[in-house]
Amino acid sequence: DTAAYQHAFDAAVAADERIEPRDWMPDAYRATLVRQIAQHAHSEIIGMQPEANWITRAPSLRRKAILMAKVQDEAGHGLYLYSAAETLGTGRDELLDKLHSGRQKYSSIFNYPTLTWADVGAIGWLVDGAAITNQVPLCRCSYGPYARAMVRICKEESFHQRQGYELLLALSKGTPEQHAMAQDAVDRWWWPSLMMFGPPDDESQHSAQSMEWKIKRHSNDELRQRFVDICVPQAESLGLTLPDPDLRWNEERGHWDFGPIDWTEFWEVLKGNGPCNEQRITQRRRAHDEGTWVREAAAAYAAKHTGGTSG
Numbered sequence: 526d527t528a529a530y531q532h533a534f535d536a537a538v539a540a541d542e543r544i545e546p547r548d549w550m551p552d553a554y555r556a557t558l559v560r561q562i563a564q565h566a567h568s569e570i571i572g573m574q575p576e577a578n579w580i581t582r583a584p585s586l587r588r589k590a591i592l593m594a595k596v597q598d599e600a601g602h603g604l605y606l607y608s609a610a611e612t613l614g615t616g617r618d619e620l621l622d623k624l625h626s627g628r629q630k631y632s633s634i635f636n637y638p639t640l641t642w643a644d645v646g647a648i649g650w651l652v653d654g655a656a657i658t659n660q661v662p663l664c665r666c667s668y669g670p671y672a673r674a675m676v677r678i679c680k681e682e683s684f685h686q687r688q689g690y691e692l693l694l695a696l697s698k699g700t701p702e703q704h705a706m707a708q709d710a711v712d713r714w715w716w717p718s719l720m721m722f723g724p725p726d727d728e729s730q731h732s733a734q735s736m737e738w739k740i741k742r743h744s745n746d747e748l749r750q751r752f753v754d755i756c757v758p759q760a761e762s763l764g765l766t767l768p769d770p771d772l773r774w775n776e777e778r779g780h781w782d783f784g785p786i787d788w789t790e791f792w793e794v795l796k797g798n799g800p801c802n803e804q805r806i807t808q809r810r811r812a813h814d815e816g817t818w819v820r821e822a823a824a825a826y827a828a829k830h831t832g833g834t835s836g
């Protein structure tokens with residue numbers, strides 16, 4: 526009966542055991558995972574757009590090869606995550622349909638434009654850095670398939686973060702114009718990167734329940750603080766500044782204090798009013814439509830081979 530199942534589920538979560546696809550789970554746990562994993566998957570594939578913008582204009586063959594590999598990795602992350610969502614009984618078609626019709630979200634960060642080559646560096650350093658900070662604890666998420674997908678994703682994200690850091694370092698130590706371009710990119714990406722961690726804890730409607738279920742291991746504000754603490758010394762090594770006059774080491778807390786985040790901007794971006802929301806979703810729908818023939822061909826091929834006909 527349900528009470529016994531619920532009891533077994535609670536005990537497994539309490540013992541830090543993994544919940545697997547065939548295990549009984551509360552409907553709300555399943556729904557929360559589908560919501561978060563879908564949003565995460567959508568972010569990976571929408572996140573290909575701002576950087577793909579620079580593939581044809583990368584300043585060297587080496588930079589171009591690195592960037593192409595990185596953008597392809599993001600597509601792969603989308604695939605692992607859609608597969609993880611499928612283990613919960615939700616098909617990829619359904620999730621993509623919800624993305625395309627605006628019924629599911631993707632990360633706020635990908636609604637900002639990539640104006641210069643230095644943005645590729647700032648995205649790697651800050652955006653992928655924030656993603657890793659958020660995702661490393663997800664490797665210990667209570668739901669097995671999501672946790673396992675995260676292990677590989679985090680390894681690849683670490684490479685992305687380093688390529689961004691190295692790119693920014695080269696610009697920062699380059700000509701005065703290159704240094705200024707790197708600084709401008711960091712100035713524009715810093716605050717939106719802090720918003721990636723989600724609303725402040727007292728406005729995060731899902732946090733308490735998700736932490737109880739051990740889907741989330743840390744609150745939004747905890748991870749945001751961890752990220753700021755990591756970035757301050759890295760910015761110094763890069764020879765760049767962070768655009769926050771209130772950044773100050775707090776001896777008592779053992780953390781960096783930082784200034785107020787513009788949450789109005791965050792909620793506006795979530796409502797669809799960011800600088801690139803319209804462009805991102807239009808491009809995504811177009812890419813999906815243009816890929817129809819590939820999906821049809823793959824389905825026809827699969828049908829032919831499972832149907833037992835040869836040739």
Ligand code: ACO
Nearest residue numbers: 564565568569631632633656720721722723729730731732
């Ligand atoms: N962008 C868009 N929406 C966001 C963001 C963000 N940065 N942060 C929070 N939200 C949304 C939540 O999805 C939720 O809306 P919903 O109820 O319609 O789903 C609402 O704001 C309230 O937020 P929370 O209650 O704090 O939501 P949650 O507990 O899911 O925490 C978080 C948000 C931290 C982003 C969590 O979902 C998470 O860890 N997700 C996995 C990581 C991820 O998605 N990363 C994508 C960007 S990184 C990359 O792809 C490279």
